[in-house]
Amino acid sequence: MGDPSFPVGRFVAPEAITPDDRERLLVEIEEAPVRLGAAVSGLTEAQIDTPYRDGGWTVRQVVHHLPDSHLNSYTRFRLALTEDEPTIRPYQEGRWAELPDARTAPVEVSLALLEALHRRWALLLRSLTPEQWVLRFRHPDLGLVPLDRNLALYAWHGRHHVAHITSLRERRGWL
16 A cells, blocks of 8 residues: 555655646645645544554644644745745654644644644745745755745645545545
């Protein structure tokens, strides 16, 4: 059935992003909250507390991870748009996923947060000019990251984590 860690494959940065590619990626960002909501719809609390793979996060932790991560990305966009190649600060996503709220809070809290965040993020993204898409931020581990590439990464990121949940549902017969 493939690698449950990467059900949609690993992220591969595109060589170039056309305006049509960008539109497709923007739609993916806009639709991610709905897709995540559909992925968890109808699950019981026991199912939500099931790891998506052996040694992996629970569905609950995956749901809470998405707004954690996407809030960081949204901030990186804003920094790149307002500063000259700012150096961003990474965060320890694995440790964030172990915090009490990520392990116990109702998924509805993060579904609502992701919906509001993506609505705001999409407004920002759709306002960018072609010249702004080439602006960059500096990631301590990845070097300079253009906004176009970060858009592609986070469109993939949403698909990646939704697929963790949908592939678990398929494997367990929770359809």
